[in-house]
Amino acid sequence: xxxxxxxxxxxxxxxxxxxxxxxxxxxxxxxxxxxxxxxxxxxxxxxxxxxxxxxxxxxxxxxxxxxxxxxxxxxxxxxxxxxxxxxxxxxxxxxxxxxxxxxxxxxxxxxxxxxxxxxxxxxxxxxxxxxxxxxxxxxxxxxxxxxxxxxxxxxxxxxxxxxxxxxxxxxxxxxxxxxxxxxxxxxxxxxxxxxxxxxxxxxxxxxxxxxxxxxxxxxxxxxxxxxxxxxxxxxxxxxxxxxxxxxxxxxxxxxxxxxxxxxxxxxxxxxxxxxxxxxxxxxxxxxxxxx
Numbered sequence: 001x002x003x004x005x006x007x008x009x010x011x012x013x014x015x016x017x018x019x020x021x022x023x024x025x026x027x028x029x030x031x032x033x034x035x036x037x038x039x040x041x042x043x044x045x046x047x048x049x050x051x052x053x054x055x056x057x058x059x060x061x062x063x064x065x066x067x068x069x070x071x072x073x074x075x076x077x078x079x080x081x082x083x084x085x086x087x088x089x090x091x092x093x094x095x096x097x098x099x100x101x102x103x104x105x106x107x108x109x110x111x112x113x114x115x116x117x118x119x120x121x122x123x124x125x126x127x128x129x130x131x132x133x134x135x136x137x138x139x140x141x142x143x144x145x146x147x148x149x150x151x152x153x154x155x156x157x158x159x160x161x162x163x164x165x166x167x168x169x170x171x172x173x174x175x176x177x178x179x180x181x182x183x184x185x186x187x188x189x190x191x192x193x194x195x196x197x198x199x200x201x202x203x204x205x206x207x208x209x210x211x212x213x214x215x216x217x218x219x220x221x222x223x224x225x226x227x228x229x230x231x232x233x234x235x236x237x238x239x240x241x242x243x244x245x246x247x248x249x250x251x252x253x254x255x256x257x258x259x260x261x262x263x264x265x266x267x268x269x270x271x272x273x274x275x276x277x278x279x280x281x282x283x284x285x286x287x288x289x290x291x
Contacts, residue, residue: 075237081154082236082251088149089169089201089243095143096200097247106186107245108139110173110221113183123150123167123220152203154235170204170222170231175288176245192290195245199275199288203240205233207266214266225274225283228259234271242275257283 050058099108111121118127124147125137135147144150155168171177176192177184192198204219206229219231232254234240239251254273258264267273275287 078154078237082239082241085152085154085203085236085241086249086251088152089241089249090247091144091146091149092140092169093200093243093247093249095140098143099139100189103186105189107176107189107192109177109184109186110171110179111184112139121220122171123169152235155203155205155233167218167220168203168205168233168235169201170219171201172199172224172288173221174227175224175285175290176200187290189245192245194291196248197287198245198290199242200245201243202275203233203235203242204231205235205270205272206231207263207270207272209263209266214270216270216272222275222288224285224288225255225257225276226285228283230254230257230259230267230272230274232273232275234273238271240271255280257281 096108100106108122111119113119117129118125120126120137120139121133122139124133124135124141126133135141135150138147138150140150141147150167150169152168155166173184177186179185189195199222202222204222205216206219207214207216209215222231223229232240232242234254236251239253241249241251243249252275254271255276256264256268256273257276259267274283276284277286280286
C-alpha cells in the first residue's frame with residue numbers, strides 16, 4: 001500500500017456529488033469532503049487580536065480627543081446656562097416694570113422697612129427673629145409667581161447668608177433706590193435719562209478672604225464703580241448678564257479696575273469687576289447713575 005503524506009495545515013473543501021436517478025425516480029445526493037493541502041510558502045492567517053502597541057495608540061488618541069472636546073462641552077453647557085440666566089433677568093425686568101406701573105411710575109426700591117419684626121426686600125421677606133428669608137413674599141414675587149428665577153443657574157454661593165439667600169443677582173439700588181435715614185427711596189422712571197443704558201440688575205457677587213481662603217458671597221445690591229466695591233460677576237465664560245432699565249438683557253465683560261486693597265488678583269481670578277463703558281480705564285458711574 002502506498003503511503004500518502006498530508007500537510008497538517010490543509011484546507012477542507014466541502015462539496016456535493018450527484019448520482020443518476022434511482023429505481024424510485026428520485027435523485028440521490030451525497031456529501032463529500034476533500035482535504036486540500038496548503039501550498040508551501042503560502043502565508044498563514046493573521047490573528048485578529050490587537051497588539052499592546054495598537055491598544056496604547058488608541059488610548060492615546062482617545063485621551064487627546066477628550067482633552068480637546070471636554071472644554072468645548074463645558075463652554076457649551078455654560079452657554080446654555082447663560083441663556084437661562086438671561087431669561088431669568090428678562091422676567092425680573094418685566095416684573096420690575098409692572099411694579100413701577102402699579103406704584104405711580106416709581107422704580108422698585110431695594111426694600112421696605114417695617115416695625116413688625118421683618119423687612120421686605122426685592123428678593124424676599126426677612127424675619128429678624130428666625131434670621132430667615134421667605135422668597136415667595138418679596139417685592140417682585142407677585143409679578144413673577146416663581147422664586148426659582150431669582151437664582152442664577154451658574155451661581156454657587158459659598159457662604160449661605162440668611163438675609164441675602166442664594167440669588168446671584170444684584171440690584172442697582174444705591175443709584176435707583178438710595179437710602180436716606182435708613183429708608184430706601186424710589187426714583188421716578190422719568191428721572192432716568194437713558195433707560196437703555198442704565199443698569200437695573202446684573203450678575204453679582206463679592207470676593208473676600210476668610211480664614212486665608214477666597215470666599216465668593218452673594219451681593220443682592222450692586223454697587224456703582226465709584227463706590228469702589230466691585231461686584232459685577234462674569235460667571236458665564238468670563239461674561240456677565242446685565243438687565244437694563246428698559247427691559248433688555250445684554251452680556252458684558254467685567255472691567256478689572258485696580259482698587260489696591262489686596263483683593264485685585266482675587267477679583268480677576270474669580271471674574272469679578274465693575275460695569276463701565278467699553279474702553280474705560282478709570283472708575284465711573286456712566287452706566288449706573290440717572291444721567
